[in-house]
Every structure is written in C-alpha cells, then in structure tokens.
Amino acid sequence: MKRNLAISISRPRGRSSGEEAGGAIRFRHGLRPRTIAEQIADTCGVMIVEGRLAPGDRVGEEKLAEMYRVSRGPVREAIRILEKRRLVDIIPRRGAFVRAITLDSIADLFNVRNALAAMAVETVTRRAARQEKDPTLLKLERRRAQLARMAEDPACSPLDFSFQLTRIVYTLISGSGNRLLGEIWTELNEHTFWTAIWRTPQDGLTHEERQARYAQVNATVELVRAGQVPEAAASLRTWMDEIRDRVLQNLA
Numbered sequence: 001m002k003r004n005l006a007i008s009i010s011r012p013r014g015r016s017s018g019e020e021a022g023g024a025i026r027f028r029h030g031l032r033p034r035t036i037a038e039q040i041a042d043t044c045g046v047m048i049v050e051g052r053l054a055p056g057d058r059v060g061e062e063k064l065a066e067m068y069r070v071s072r073g074p075v076r077e078a079i080r081i082l083e084k085r086r087l088v089d090i091i092p093r094r095g096a097f098v099r100a101i102t103l104d105s106i107a108d109l110f111n112v113r114n115a116l117a118a119m120a121v122e123t124v125t126r127r128a129a130r131q132e133k134d135p136t137l138l139k140l141e142r143r144r145a146q147l148a149r150m151a152e153d154p155a156c157s158p159l160d161f162s163f164q165l166t167r168i169v170y171t172l173i174s175g176s177g178n179r180l181l182g183e184i185w186t187e188l189n190e191h192t193f194w195t196a197i198w199r200t201p202q203d204g205l206t207h208e209e210r211q212a213r214y215a216q217v218n219a220t221v222e223l224v225r226a227g228q229v230p231e232a233a234a235s236l237r238t239w240m241d242e243i244r245d246r247v248l249q250n251l252a
Contacts (some may be wrong), residue, residue, distance in 0.1 A: 129227025
C-alpha cells in the first residue's frame with residue numbers, strides 16, 4: 001500500500017544574488033524565479049530526507065499532478081530533478097521510487113565537501129602570504145563583516161546565517177582558481193540531496209550558537225590573512241565538521 005503525498009508547494013523566498021532556498025547556492029550571475037517543477041522537487045526532497053517518504057515509496061506522476069493541479073509535464077520534470085539529486089530511482093515502465101538515504105550517505109556528502117573546502121583554503125592562504133591585496137581576501141573581508149552583523153542580531157534567521165556561511169566557503173572555493181574543484185562543488189550542491197537537507201534550519205539555531213560559529217569563522221579568516229596554511233585548513237575543517245555532526249544529529 002502506497003503512501004499519500006500530502007504536500008504543498010512552498011513559495012520561493014527572495015535571496016540576495018547567488019543564493020537559493022535550500023541552503024545551496026546557484027553559482028551564476030542573476031536569479032530567476034523557481035519553476036513549478038523545482039518547487040515540487042524541493043518539497044518532495046524535504047519529505048524524503050526527513051523520512052516522511054520512505055525508501056521504496058512510489059512517486060506517482062498522476063497523484064502529484066492531481067495534488068498540485070498541474071499538468072503531467074512539470075511533474076515529470078520534478079521527478080527528473082529528484083533523480084539528478086539522487087533522491088529517487090526511475091525504473092522504466094514502472095515509475096519513480098524513493099531512494100534510500102542513510103546517515104552514512106549524508107556524512108559522505110559532507111566529508112567530500114569539507115575536504116574540497118580545505119583544499120581551497122590552503123590554496124588561498126598560500127597566495128595570501130605572497131599577495132597582500134588579493135581580491136579573494138577583499139571579498140572574504142566583506143563576507144566576514146556581513147556575517148559579524150548577522151551574528152550580533154538576535155533576530156537573525158538561522159537559515160540566512162547558514163546561507164552566509166555557505167557564501168564564505170564558496171568565496172574560498174572560487175578564489176582558489178581551481179576550476180575542477182569549483183565544478184565538483186557545484187555538482188555536489190545542485191545534483192545531490194544537499195538542497196533538501198537545507199530547506200529547514202540545521203545549525204546556528206540560537207543567538208549564542210551563531211555568535212560562537214562566527215568566532216570560529218573569524219579565526220579562520222585571520223589565519224588565512226596571516227598566511228598560515230595548515231592552521232587555516234585545520235580551523236576551517238573544525239567548524240565545518242561540527243556543522244556536519246550537528247546536521248547528522250538533527251536528522252537522526
């Protein structure tokens with residue numbers, strides 16, 4: 001007996017340039033409204049990650065089309081998006097079925113992303129030791145200042161704070177100049193269940209937690225500016241690994 005998909009499309013929320021709902025960042029210039037297919041995929045993705053749709057459950061086109069009062073076209077596209085994000089398997093002549101997501105698979109995703117970020121910060125830090133007015137450092141300073149203001153604001157949204165953390169990490173990714181690293185990072189963000197994880201706040205849920213996280217990020221930036229390569233990488237891995245553990249704890 002299959003489950004009923006009692007879900008609704010959430011309205012897309014406005015973000016600053018380069019950001020998207022779901023904790024992922026679409027690394028391109030400009031923004032466009034999210035399509036109906038993307039909204040359906042986002043909503044279904046959250047249900048899969050949170051376990052409200054179980055492994056093996058069928059994601060039926062007809063049921064979704066009826067529920068959202070849309071044609072089958074956007075629903076088919078939503079299912080293809082879910083397949084790209086590794087959230088469903090499409091079996092020819094049978095349909096789409098929820099793919100099993102384990103805490104280990106989520107940990108693997110975090111571990112790969114954190115390792116890539118550490119590689120990037122090493123490259124940027126080496127360059128900072130040789131080049132005082134590095135453009136990446138200037139951008140990093142702006143991002144840090146924005147995060148500082150958010151950390152001081154008791155009313156700051158935890159999700160907005162997490163978005164800003166992601167922007168800081170991507171500043172390092174793009175600033176490394178490693179094109180392959182950037183492509184892999186973007187692929188992990190856009191074509192995995194990463195977006196579904198961050199549709200709801202996972203870290204920095206209180207004012208005190210956000211202040212503590214900012215202090216860690218601030219320490220990392222200072223080490224980057226000082227050209228201390230292994231120390232900067234270790235500092236970044238510390239707080240990124242803490243975020244990983246926090247998310248795993250939440251989802252458990």
